[in-house]
Every structure is written in structure tokens, then in C-alpha cells.
Amino acid sequence: xxxxxxxxxxxxxxxxxxxxxxxxxxxxxxxxxLLVYNGEVIGRGRNEVNETKNATRHAEMVxxxxxxxxxxxxxxxxxxxxxxxxxxxxxxPCIMCAAAVRLMKIPRVVYGxxxxxxxxxxxxxxxxxxxMVDSGDPFECSSGYRAEEAVELLKAFYRQExxxxxxxxxxxxxxxxxxxxxxxxxxxxxxx
Ligand SMILES: [Zn+2]
Numbered sequence: 001x002x003x004x005x006x007x008x009x010x011x012x013x014x015x016x017x018x019x020x021x022x023x024x025x026x027x028x029x030x031x032x033x034l035l036v037y038n039g040e041v042i043g044r045g046r047n048e049v050n051e052t053k054n055a056t057r058h059a060e061m062v063x064x065x066x067x068x069x070x071x072x073x074x075x076x077x078x079x080x081x082x083x084x085x086x087x088x089x090x091x092x093p094c095i096m097c098a099a100a101v102r103l104m105k106i107p108r109v110v111y112g113x114x115x116x117x118x119x120x121x122x123x124x125x126x127x128x129x130x131x132m133v134d135s136g137d138p139f140e141c142s143s144g145y146r147a148e149e150a151v152e153l154l155k156a157f158y159r160q161e162x163x164x165x166x167x168x169x170x171x172x173x174x175x176x177x178x179x180x181x182x183x184x185x186x187x188x189x190x191x192x
Contacts, residue, residue, distance in 0.1 A: 001142075009110055012036060012088040013146040016112075019046045019059070020090045020153050026051065027160075030153040033059040033089035035067050035106070037081060043067040060089060060097040064104060082106055090150040091180055092143065095120035098127035102136035110142045112150035113182045147182035154180045 001009070012034060019032025023046035035043030045062030049055055067085065071078040082104045087093075090112045093101060098120025101109060109121065109128070120127040121141045129138045 016088045023047045031059045031091045035063045036086045042070040092119040092121050094118035108140045113147040113180050151182045
């Protein structure tokens with residue numbers, strides 16, 4: 001990736017991280033994303049699972065709905081808009097969201113840290129690249145952008161979840177439950 005392009009990607013990821021921080025403040029798993037169309041953010045989503053009591057309200061699904069609304073408001077055909085989007089998301093899309101990205105024909109995804117438990121872009125399944133009948137086309141993935149910051153937010157969330165647990169127990173629990181890594185090394189290695 002060229003230097004200028006990398007700087008632009010990092011700037012989008014910073015914005016996605018800001019959205020993830022909002023999720024943390026609202027007591028949601030801190031994942032944030034943007035859907036960018038010709039350099040303009042037309043979808044912005046964070047986890048809303050607890051708030052809505054709907055386990056499918058992941059950041060990406062929220063942002064996809066926003067783009068559909070945008071298309072209606074601007075009288076645009078979603079079938080022409082989605083194939084020109086880039087998804088910037090702080091954590092590797094899960095299997096469900098990766099399938100949604102594929103079905104909506106979003107061609108490019110840039111994400112931060114890996115999702116070792118549910119990741120659909122190589123960590124658990126490879127929805128992003130597999131050949132599948134009648135399920136859209138594979139999409140391009142780039143990863144590792146602002147991964148450490150994304151992991152830090154997730155760690156902060158899991159710490160909040162166990163505020164009364166003794167420190168050693170919190171740490172053990174974190175290790176067992178923490179499904180996210182920065183893609184280069186396991187979280188447990190520097191979780192001291
Ligand atoms: Zn998801």
C-alpha cells in the first residue's frame with residue numbers, strides 16, 4: 001500500500017475507533033465501523049446488541065441499514081452503491097457479518113484486530129474468500145490497522161464486566177474469554 005493510501009486508511013480507522021469507544025461508553029462490546037462511499041461516510045455503526053436485546057445488531061449490520069436509508073434518501077439504487085463501498089471496522093467481521101458483506105456485495109474490508117472466536121475472514125471460517133454458490137463474490141480484506149488500539153478497547157470492556165472479581169481471577173477469565181487478538185501475537189503473551 002502506498003504511503004498516502006496507508007495514511008488515509010489509518011485516518012478512517014481512527015474514526016472507526018471513535019465509534020467503538022462510544023460502544024464502550026454505552027456498555028456494548030466495543031466494535032465500531034464505517035461504510036465509506038467515494039470518500040464520504042454514509043454508514044456508521046457500533047454494537048447495539050445489549051441496547052436492542054438483539055444478538056444480530058453488530059456494528060456492520062447497523063451500518064448496512066444506514067446505507068440502505070441513505071440510498072432511499074438520495075434516491076440511489078443500493079445495487080450500484082454497495083459495490084463501491086469500503087468497510088472499515090475495528091475488529092475482523094464475524095461469520096454473520098462477513099456473510100452479510102458478501103451478500104450485499106461490498107468489495108473491500110479493512111479491519112483492525114482478529115476475531116479468533118467468530119471471525120469470518122480467515123480466523124474461524126473464510127467467508128471472505130471461499131467459493132460458495134449463490135452467495136455473492138469473495139471480497140478483499142486488509143487487516144492489522146490500529147489493531148492494538150482495537151484490542152485495548154476490548155480488554156477495557158472485559159475488565160469492566162468483572163469489576164468485583166479479584167484481580168487474578170479477572171486475568172484468568174480474560175484469558176479464557178478474550179476472543180480477539182491484534183493478529184500478530186496472542187493476547188495472553190502481553191497480558192501481564
Ligand atoms: Zn458481526
